[in-house]
Amino acid sequence: NAGVTQTPKFRILKIGQSMTLQCTQDMNHNYMYWYRQDPGMGLKLIYYSVGAGITDKGEVPNGYNVSRSTTEDFPLRLELAAPSQTSVYFCASSYSQQGASEAFFGQGTRLTVV
Amino acid sequence: DAKTTQPPSMDCAEGRAANLPCNHSTISGNEYVYWYRQIHSQGPQYIIHGLKNNETNEMASLIITEDRKSSTLILPHATLRDTAVYYCIVRVYNFNKFYFGSGTKLNVKP
Numbered sequence: 001n002a003g004v005t006q007t008p009k010f011r012i013l014k015i016g017q018s019m020t021l022q023c024t025q026d027m028n029h030n031y032m033y034w035y036r037q038d039p040g041m042g043l044k045l046i047y048y049s050v051g052a053g054i055t056d057k058g059e060v061p062n063g064y065n066v067s068r069s070t071t072e073d074f075p076l077r078l079e080l081a082a083p084s085q086t087s088v089y090f091c092a093s094s095y096s097q098q099g100a101s102e103a104f105f106g107q108g109t110r111l112t113v114v
Numbered sequence: 115d116a117k118t119t120q121p122p123s124m125d126c127a128e129g130r131a132a133n134l135p136c137n138h139s140t141i142s143g144n145e146y147v148y149w150y151r152q153i154h155s156q157g158p159q160y161i162i163h164g165l166k167n168n169e170t171n172e173m174a175s176l177i178i179t180e181d182r183k184s185s186t187l188i189l190p191h192a193t194l195r196d197t198a199v200y201y202c203i204v205r206v207y208n209f210n211k212f213y214f215g216s217g218t219k220l221n222v223k224p
Binding site: 004033035037041042043044045048058059088090092102103104105106107108110 | 155211
């Protein structure tokens, strides 16, 4: 059972480059999320999606874009990488159900922008 | 979502119970209390959640005060592998977003 899978695990980008962080889940969850975590800090919500075709901004959306064309996939796009985007990025998914909707997290993508 | 307040760090002896407090004095009636933990830099892991009643599962127990303004996560017999950052989160059960605070760094010592 794969759960939430993120690729790549590590990446170094130059300032101004673009890249897409991939996230896929095989649990048929309708909700998916992207978080970033700076060193020594808690997680900050970037974007989230409540289902295919529906996305919305979280706490720190600037510099990022997302799309949700399928239930399984929720890629995060960085268009013009900046050093401030150096962080660990976590994707998560959850299922909306009565009484509980715990989120399952991927193992993260460690991104360095130089 | 209601804000939470947690101590930045705590120590616990291996084999003893670890009691991690969380203050959520502005919690609303339809908001649940969730606990997650993050070991090293791995993805956060769900531990337990509750609304009003105390809850127990194979990992931990959750004690919520009667006024729901605070809660305590209890790890009954802490091991070295329980060393992690523990996050207390409150949210409406069916609401879209989880907001993480700074958490409590639990250090389990031999």
